[in-house]
Amino acid sequence: xxxxxxxxxxxAINQFALLTEKNLRYxxxxxxxxxxxxxxxxxxxxxxxxxxxxxxxxATAWTKGGTYAKRPSASNLVAEVGLRSDQSRxxxxxxxx
Numbered sequence: 423x424x425x426x427x428x429x430x431x432x433x434a435i436n437q438f439a440l441l442t443e444k445n446l447r448y449x450x451x452x453x454x455x456x457x458x459x460x461x462x463x464x465x466x467x468x469x470x471x472x473x474x475x476x477x478x479x480x481a482t483a484w485t486k487g488g489t490y491a492k493r494p495s496a497s498n499l500v501a502e503v504g505l506r507s508d509q510s511r512x513x514x515x516x517x518x519x
Contacts, residue, residue, distance in 0.1 A: 447496040454494040454501045461503040462491040477517065488513030 466489055469481035477485070485505070492502040507514030 444496070447499065450499055451494045451496045454499060458491045458493055458501045458503055462489055465489050465503060485513045485517065 466486055469477060469486050469489070472480045488506045490502075490504060490506050492500070494501045505514035505517060506512040
């Protein structure tokens with residue numbers, strides 16, 4: 423005969439209750455937001471390179487200032503990083519990175 427004792431930690435089960443769609447969307451938007459900020463900094467750093475970057479000699483302050491980051495929200499999980507092209511003299515109209 424085998425004697426078997428089971429013990430269940432109900433604290434772990436209660437933690438699963440926090441995994442609602444609302445909380446998951448919030449966590450995903452936070453992760454995307456951090457990623458967007460890192461990508462924007464990486465783009466600016468890449469534009470500043472004097473050699474080996476997308477612009478020979480490095481970008482001007484006007485070009486570096488033309489970077490943007492569209493941050494996500496919990497209701498809209500879309501993020502974007504790039505050069506502005508929404509204005510007539512925006513850097514994104516002249517440069518393709």
